[in-house]
Amino acid sequence: MLRFIVRRLLLLIPILLGLSILVFAWIRALPGSVAQSQLGERATPALIKQINHQYGLDKPLPVQYWDYLKSLVSGNLGTSISSFRPVTYELGHRFPATIELALGAMAFAIALGIPLGFMAAKKYGSWFDQTSLVASLLGISIPIFVLGIILKYIFAVRLHWLPSIGREDILAVRPHPTNFYILDAIINADPGALWDAIKHLILPSIALGSIPLAIVMRITRASVLDVQHEDYVRTARAKGLPPGEVDRRHVLRNALLPISTIIGLQTGLLLSGAVLTETVFDWPGVGSWLTTAIANRDYPVLQGGILFLAIVFVLVNLVVDISYAIINPRIRLS
Amino acid sequence: MRKKIVLLALVAVGLVVVLAACGSSGNKSSSSSTFVFASSADPVLLDPALVSDGESLRITNQIFQSLVSFKLGGSEVVPSLATSWKPSANAMSWTFTLRKGVKFSDGTALNAAAVCYNYDRWYNFPAALQNPAVSYYWNTVFGGFAHPAKGNPGPDKSLYKSCTTKGDNEVTLNLTRRSSSFISAIGLPNFGIASPTALKKYKADSGTTDSTGVFHPSGTFATANPVGTGPYMLKQWSPNVKLTLVANPDYWGSKPAITTVIYKPIPDNTARLQALQTGEIQGMDYVAPADYSTVQKDSKLQLLKRPVSSIGYIGMNQAKAPMNNPLVREAVAHAIDKAAIIKAVYGQTGEVANQFLPPSLFGYAKSGIPDYAYDPAKSKALLQQAGLKLPVKVDFWYPTDVTRSYMPDPQRIFQAMQANLNAAGFQVVPHSAPWRPDYLGGAQSGQYQIYLLGWIADYYDPQDFLNVHFGSKTPLFGFNNPQLFSMLTKADAEPNPNLRTADYEKASIAVMKFLPVVPYAWGSSALALDKSVHGYVPGPIGPINEPWADLTISK
Numbered sequence: 001m002l003r004f005i006v007r008r009l010l011l012l013i014p015i016l017l018g019l020s021i022l023v024f025a026w027i028r029a030l031p032g033s034v035a036q037s038q039l040g041e042r043a044t045p046a047l048i049k050q051i052n053h054q055y056g057l058d059k060p061l062p063v064q065y066w067d068y069l070k071s072l073v074s075g076n077l078g079t080s081i082s083s084f085r086p087v088t089y090e091l092g093h094r095f096p097a098t099i100e101l102a103l104g105a106m107a108f109a110i111a112l113g114i115p116l117g118f119m120a121a122k123k124y125g126s127w128f129d130q131t132s133l134v135a136s137l138l139g140i141s142i143p144i145f146v147l148g149i150i151l152k153y154i155f156a157v158r159l160h161w162l163p164s165i166g167r168e169d170i171l172a173v174r175p176h177p178t179n180f181y182i183l184d185a186i187i188n189a190d191p192g193a194l195w196d197a198i199k200h201l202i203l204p205s206i207a208l209g210s211i212p213l214a215i216v217m218r219i220t221r222a223s224v225l226d227v228q229h230e231d232y233v234r235t236a237r238a239k240g241l242p243p244g245e246v247d248r249r250h251v252l253r254n255a256l257l258p259i260s261t262i263i264g265l266q267t268g269l270l271l272s273g274a275v276l277t278e279t280v281f282d283w284p285g286v287g288s289w290l291t292t293a294i295a296n297r298d299y300p301v302l303q304g305g306i307l308f309l310a311i312v313f314v315l316v317n318l319v320v321d322i323s324y325a326i327i328n329p330r331i332r333l334s
Numbered sequence: 335m336r337k338k339i340v341l342l343a344l345v346a347v348g349l350v351v352v353l354a355a356c357g358s359s360g361n362k363s364s365s366s367s368t369f370v371f372a373s374s375a376d377p378v379l380l381d382p383a384l385v386s387d388g389e390s391l392r393i394t395n396q397i398f399q400s401l402v403s404f405k406l407g408g409s410e411v412v413p414s415l416a417t418s419w420k421p422s423a424n425a426m427s428w429t430f431t432l433r434k435g436v437k438f439s440d441g442t443a444l445n446a447a448a449v450c451y452n453y454d455r456w457y458n459f460p461a462a463l464q465n466p467a468v469s470y471y472w473n474t475v476f477g478g479f480a481h482p483a484k485g486n487p488g489p490d491k492s493l494y495k496s497c498t499t500k501g502d503n504e505v506t507l508n509l510t511r512r513s514s515s516f517i518s519a520i521g522l523p524n525f526g527i528a529s530p531t532a533l534k535k536y537k538a539d540s541g542t543t544d545s546t547g548v549f550h551p552s553g554t555f556a557t558a559n560p561v562g563t564g565p566y567m568l569k570q571w572s573p574n575v576k577l578t579l580v581a582n583p584d585y586w587g588s589k590p591a592i593t594t595v596i597y598k599p600i601p602d603n604t605a606r607l608q609a610l611q612t613g614e615i616q617g618m619d620y621v622a623p624a625d626y627s628t629v630q631k632d633s634k635l636q637l638l639k640r641p642v643s644s645i646g647y648i649g650m651n652q653a654k655a656p657m658n659n660p661l662v663r664e665a666v667a668h669a670i671d672k673a674a675i676i677k678a679v680y681g682q683t684g685e686v687a688n689q690f691l692p693p694s695l696f697g698y699a700k701s702g703i704p705d706y707a708y709d710p711a712k713s714k715a716l717l718q719q720a721g722l723k724l725p726v727k728v729d730f731w732y733p734t735d736v737t738r739s740y741m742p743d744p745q746r747i748f749q750a751m752q753a754n755l756n757a758a759g760f761q762v763v764p765h766s767a768p769w770r771p772d773y774l775g776g777a778q779s780g781q782y783q784i785y786l787l788g789w790i791a792d793y794y795d796p797q798d799f800l801n802v803h804f805g806s807k808t809p810l811f812g813f814n815n816p817q818l819f820s821m822l823t824k825a826d827a828e829p830n831p832n833l834r835t836a837d838y839e840k841a842s843i844a845v846m847k848f849l850p851v852v853p854y855a856w857g858s859s860a861l862a863l864d865k866s867v868h869g870y871v872p873g874p875i876g877p878i879n880e881p882w883a884d885l886t887i888s889k
Contacts, residue, residue: 047466047473053485083378084551085573150606157611165609170370170576170596218697265702282600282609285575292601 001325008318015314016307020072023306024065027299039189068303077308078300087304090289093309096179097167098285101277102270106204109212110263117220118252125226132217141213148207148280155203162203165282169198208277212266218261223255230254257324264320268313368594369867369885372606373619373877376574377601381538381556382526383456384463386470388526391523392619392877393597396579398526398562401430401449401505402517404647404879406871407641409695409794411521411831414564416505426515426874427827429506437584438529440565446499451530453497453507460539471524475516512827514834515797522793523878526631532561562587565590565883574599579882587804590883610635616864616887623683623742629862636863641694642685642856643874645799646740646788648751649851653812654729655785661720665713666784667706669758674852675750679743680855687853689842690799694874697796697825697838703846713758731776731785736769738790741859742751748786780809788857794875797826797840804845811850816858818844 052058071078077087077248122128156164165182174193176184228251236246276286286305293301375389382394394784403414430872436444443694456472461483478492495508537553560568565587566579575598581590589616598615602605604621609615621629629637652658672686717726732748741747752762767773777785791798805822807814821844825837863870869885
């Protein structure tokens with residue numbers, strides 16, 4: 001197990017090196033330049049030249065890449081060209097927001113998806129099964145931003161039940177030692193802040209969790225359908241185990257393997273930033289940040305941000321692989 | 335087991351809904367002395383000398399004040415930290431009398447030495463701060479630095495020469511050449527006077543330049559401790575989340591009724607409007623044109639439209655025949671049905687333009703502008719008079735992937751103009767290019783015959799419209815008209831405001847007679863506020879002259 005983990009971590013090095021070249025080249029292949037995006041109508045050739053010189057963008061590409069790699073090795077992801085803040089500072093503030101939203105969305109998807117999928121499988125062919133299939137199809141097909149705007153219109157604009165933007169009340173003045181607002185509220189033992197943070201998390205989590213919910217539900221349904229006709233399930237029933245016990249210990253546990261893969265992959269995807277949800281709910285996460293950076297041709301942010309997200313994605317996949325071994329000890333990670 | 339799961343799920347959903355309903359009162363809470371305002375982006379830095387974006391300037395305009403300012407809702411220069419000013423006989427030195435008893439929010443006094451300290455600071459910026467992406471306005475208005483880094487303009491290009499003091503209340507700015515537009519320019523928030531004590535204490539100019547060349551302030555002046563003389567001072571800034579201003583107890587003017595202002599960046603237009611509808615915020619900028627009617631129909635909201643201030647025009651490159659023929663340019667002007675285009679594409683966000691300067695700016699000619707009324711038959715006649723065979727082929731360029739206040743939908747504008755021109759004896763060959771980077775580059779290097787373009791002023795002075803475009807020979811328009819050039823140079827240099835206005839009115843007429851471009855639309859933007867907010871004056875220069883100190887909120 002340990003050897004497996006070490007090997008996977010070592011594999012990160014060539015992956016990241018390759019990725020850094022790819023990102024570096026891709027960003028520079030984009031049309032437009034820092035100077036043009038910053039100056040718009042005012043971009044005269046003299047100003048463009050002056051700005052390119054300031055940012056070292058007039059140096060040969062290999063030299064620029066070497067400079068970039070040198071600062072990377074020293075842990076410096078650079079400074080944003082548009083906000084002047086270090087990329088690591090922005091990540092430190094934005095990544096917790098993204099994690100919180102991703103976990104909220106996955107919690108919503110899992111809490112509803114697994115029980116609904118399980119029930120659909122148990123009532124295979126019934127109206128419940130048919131309805132849930134159609135509903136999951138809808139969940140996948142409705143664009144997130146449309147769902148987000150509708151949810152906000154109903155629960156925030158019309159009913160005033162939930163807030164429409166941000167992570168906490170605009171007027172609140174609270175310390176945020178970790179930038180995970182729910183965790184911060186717990187650390188500060190502030191129930192008001194905890195409820196405030198949860199309240200802000202509800203609508204974005206539902207909007208973002210709608211697609212994973214549909215996927216988790218469908219996979220659970222299919223997986224449970226497969227497993228419940230296995231010999232060992234029949235044997236368990238034959239030997240007189242109560243149906244609940246059979247479902248829990250034999251059906252659900254074995255059905256969880258493909259579900260955990262999907263949950264892992266979906267979480268990895270959500271962690272890489274939910275651009276639309278973050279935009280619609282003004283959630284200050286990494287997705288909206290990188291989108292703005294593309295528009296501004298903010299090279300350091302794009303390079304640092306994408307590299308960081310790649311590391312996260314690889315690590316999440318590693319955790320998924322390890323979780324296989326825990327759920328199903330028959331799998332050997334060697 | 336199954337029943338338990340269903341039950342648990344139902345209980346969980348029910349709990350959330352009930353709790354949400356219980357907690358709903360919490361998110362509407364706001365005291366009447368707090369104003370929450372949202373716009374599309376976070377400020378970059380809070381040192382006005384180092385920024386050029388509207389949001390940074392919107393905030394710094396509440397914290398800092400310049401020597402002069404602009405009339406609310408207009409463009410006229412009015413006293414601010416200086417109560418009066420006068421040029422020397424040769425108009426190369428301008429002496430300002432400072433307001434007495436003004437203090438910075440750190441308790442230090444504003445005096446002539448503090449003003450000179452600021453001007454000398456800008457002129458002596460270190461290399462990293464000379465970057466036009468950082469000190470854009472110093473670069474644009476004053477044009478040079480005392481110790482230029484390689485590739486940057488030096489004292490020979492600078493309009494600024496020196497600053498001298500006489501006692502505590504008199505300060506003189508010495509220039510290297512005559513310029514009167516600089517009076518409008520120094521009214522910009524960018525030239526707000528900061529406390530020299532705070533600039534030094536919080537190391538405003540120090541920082542490092544990383545391997546990619548980005549300046550990275552190591553001091554905290556621009557991020558946590560901006561100190562000026564304005565009605566508000568910074569309390570806290572959590573980047574990307576919110577920025578809180580509180581009333582400055584040392585402010586020399588009347589104390590603001592709103593003691594706390596929270597600025598929140600909400601980039602998405604719909605999210606911003608919904609937050610206003612829920613009551614989470616009380617004001618927002620940049621209402622999307624499609625949402626004007628939503629705001630107007632909402633009984634709790636008010637829509638404030640700014641006076642038009644940007645100009646959309648058809649550029650005609652005279653280096654590409656037959657655009658050098660005045661009759662052909664006139665034919666283009668008569669071919670365009672401006673009113674129909676404004677109605678169809680701009681809605682409430684634009685007005686038909688008959689000249690280059692917007693009506694709210696001095697120098698706008700109220701009369702004497704030639705009338706290029708929509709008249710396709712006349713266009714054809716003019717083309718024939720020019721000895722051309724109909725239809726006359728023209729290469730017409732328009733940009734894609736862009737909206738501007740002067741050009742909300744370039745493709746639709748182009749399509750309408752194409753139909754107009756084709757009906758008036760032209761044969762349009764359409765060309766398009768993405769706004770970034772190809773379109774502007776192509777236009778500025780003189781590659782296009784006729785094209786859509788426009789302008790949003792850097793500072794609200796006719797110089798920044800007329801001289802920038804028609805004051806010298808450029809590949810954009812491809813003409814050489816020494817008479818017009820000298821007329822505009824003279825207008826810019828004229829120190830007497832009344833004569834200067836008259837000069838620019840004449841120049842406006844001269845431009846429209848010469849017709850290097852066909853101005854067709856003046857564009858504007860709009861704000862939406864809760865109806866409880868009173869006293870907001872929308873101005874032509876937008877966020878950079880819309881102080882929050884005069885606002886009140888009714889209960």
